[in-house]
Amino acid sequence: MNILSAEALEVSYDDTVVLKGLYLRFERPEIVSLIGSNGSGKSTILKSIGRLLRPGKGTVLLNGRDIHSLPAAQVARMLSVLPQGPQAPDDLTVRDLVSYGRTPHRRIFGKGDEDDEAVIRWALRETSMESLAGRQVHTLSGGERQRAWIAMALAQKTELLLLDEPTTFLDIHHQFEIMELLQRLNRKYRIMVIMVLHDLNHAARFSHRVIAVKGGCVVRDGSPGEVITEETLGEVFGIRARILSVGDSACAGSIVCIPYGVCR
Ligand SMILES: Nc1ncnc2c1ncn2[C@@H]1O[C@H](COP(=O)(O)OP(=O)(O)OP(=O)(O)O)[C@@H](O)[C@H]1O
Numbered sequence: 001m002n003i004l005s006a007e008a009l010e011v012s013y014d015d016t017v018v019l020k021g022l023y024l025r026f027e028r029p030e031i032v033s034l035i036g037s038n039g040s041g042k043s044t045i046l047k048s049i050g051r052l053l054r055p056g057k058g059t060v061l062l063n064g065r066d067i068h069s070l071p072a073a074q075v076a077r078m079l080s081v082l083p084q085g086p087q088a089p090d091d092l093t094v095r096d097l098v099s100y101g102r103t104p105h106r107r108i109f110g111k112g113d114e115d116d117e118a119v120i121r122w123a124l125r126e127t128s129m130e131s132l133a134g135r136q137v138h139t140l141s142g143g144e145r146q147r148a149w150i151a152m153a154l155a156q157k158t159e160l161l162l163l164d165e166p167t168t169f170l171d172i173h174h175q176f177e178i179m180e181l182l183q184r185l186n187r188k189y190r191i192m193v194i195m196v197l198h199d200l201n202h203a204a205r206f207s208h209r210v211i212a213v214k215g216g217c218v219v220r221d222g223s224p225g226e227v228i229t230e231e232t233l234g235e236v237f238g239i240r241a242r243i244l245s246v247g248d249s250a251c252a253g254s255i256v257c258i259p260y261g262v263c264r
Pocket residue numbers: 013014018036037038039040041042043044045084
């Protein structure tokens with residue numbers, strides 16, 4: 001199992017410090033959700049721990065080694081990152097995009113083998129994208145495009161999946177499809193999922209651990225029940241909400257958040 005940690009992480013854009021001495025540790029194959037308001041630093045955290053951004057200070061360790069000291073392809077075989085709002089060239093088809101997920105597993109100039117083909121088909125099937133495989137990515141609807149990118153991240157076949165708002169733009173059916181897929185990958189293959197979510201009810205229902213971020217700092221880190229509380233939602237989002245426990249058998253153990261206003 002890959003262990004990922006951030007030690008004393010500091011990230012600035014120009015002169016503005018966005019993350020200030022952040023410590024995080026991910027050592028179990030859990031589903032972890034980062035929650036927090038717009039601009040609080042969630043994507044910056046995800047990009048930093050996913051090697052897309054080099055921190056000004058501090059280190060990100062993957063299995064105890066500085067992630068920036070490891071070759072990009074080696075990291076890409078262990079960890080895949082779906083950033084927020086990714087862009088694909090206009091003429092790229094869904095199939096081409098998903099096959100890029102196999103690049104770290106190929107030799108230089110290598111073509112895909114049968115295993116690659118099987119993984120690509122699996123990723124397309126899991127995201128319900130098979131019938132759209134021949135379409136150009138730029139012609140897809142927002143939700144279809146999002147699923148194409150998720151398929152690419154899946155095709156990388158890593159033990160660690162970092163996803164920035166994977167369900168944004170998806171209808172409720174496809175939101176659940178993706179969340180249940182992540183749950184299945186976690187249960188069946190012990191894949192660690194670290195994702196940014198705005199939907200607090202999804203975070204509550206599908207995560208083992210929730211990290212609430214404010215102003216680039218972690219304000220709460222624990223189980224959904226420990227973090228998604230009326231007090232924390234007031235502090236982190238400035239909203240007033242009721243948190244209810246759901247007792248019926250279909251969604252036993254879940255908590256549900258009902259926001260009803262902003263804090264004044
Ligand atoms: N490339 C950049 N250049 C300058 N400032 C940036 C850049 N990227 C992010 N920021 C700033 O850093 C802060 C954190 O941004 P980040 O994207 O991490 O927030 P977020 O929590 O992911 O927000 P959202 O929920 O809107 O996606 C914000 O104030 C943002 O304006």
